[in-house]
Amino acid sequence: MKITTAITNVKRDIQLQEWSEQIKAQQESGMTVTAFCAQNGISPKTYYYHLRKIRECCLESKPAIVPVAVPRPNSDIRIEKNGLQISLPADISADTLLELVHELC
Template sequence: MNTREVTNQYRLNKWTEIVRECRSSGQTVASWCADHEINPKTYYYWLKRVRTAAYEALPSLSSHTSPIVPVNVPVSTAGMAPGDVASSSDIIIRMGTVTLEIRNQASATLIEKIHSGHFNMFGDVSKAEKIYIACGYTDMRKSIDGLAAIVQQNFQLNPFQNSLFLFCGRQRNRMKALYWEGDGFVLLYKRLEDGRYQRPMNAEAVRSITSQEFRWLLEGLSIDQPKAVKNLNMTVCL
């Protein structure tokens, strides 16, 4: 692979990461681009290049030994929720705020994974053994590489350990979570439409919190609750 091909592959990897972050943020493209100071036209150009590369990487249909039999599914609007828009997808699965659309061209392996419950789009961060939160604010423009560098260089921690790392923005209405899942990083991004996160403001660079304190944080409460009943480690019974 020559220098030009290496450069193109590096750019595609960065563009793919940006597209994934935008789509997982829950924001519109215009809003996300404004928050990250990216021109929407530039974003759509990157998206086009990523799609083209993905299409070219697909194997030719002539290489399939098993015939593909199309199934015609009649389009019906019965049972659609108010405000739903007619879709060209043949199967639509709604899981909370996530909508999964499946076409007839989907592979049998993918459908089997969805049916058996093994299809996880965001990873299971509940498996994290420890939770760390960055004290003070973090630049929300940072993505996986930038946040992992903060964990390693500023916190002196291993970003590949089984831990969840939390970062809050300056305005305290945005939070990112970084988690290593074994085969890759999971990056979650949440923006509150109303309310603020009560992130710690002490002098420590990073702080370890419990799962209960994490729940308080997500509910807009301070992680320091002086009136909360605390667990005691007793060794002697009097």
């Protein structure tokens, strides 16, 4: 029984790959699905069936978790008014910044 399951899975994967290529070709062709299907002898119903199967397969696969490093801001906050320049650290609290802006204005 395991050989039959393996063969079935391989056939399904090959079919998904072939239809993925067809769908990519349609998208790159610039034609509508109806026109592409007519030109290639494919029923639009069959096209959409396989498109749905490909989407379902993509949803079933587990997403990869990729760590992302978020850069810390290294530039200071600069405020200029009437020739006066003030540089503040980027991690200044919002309350302190708000108080300073109110004092300047």
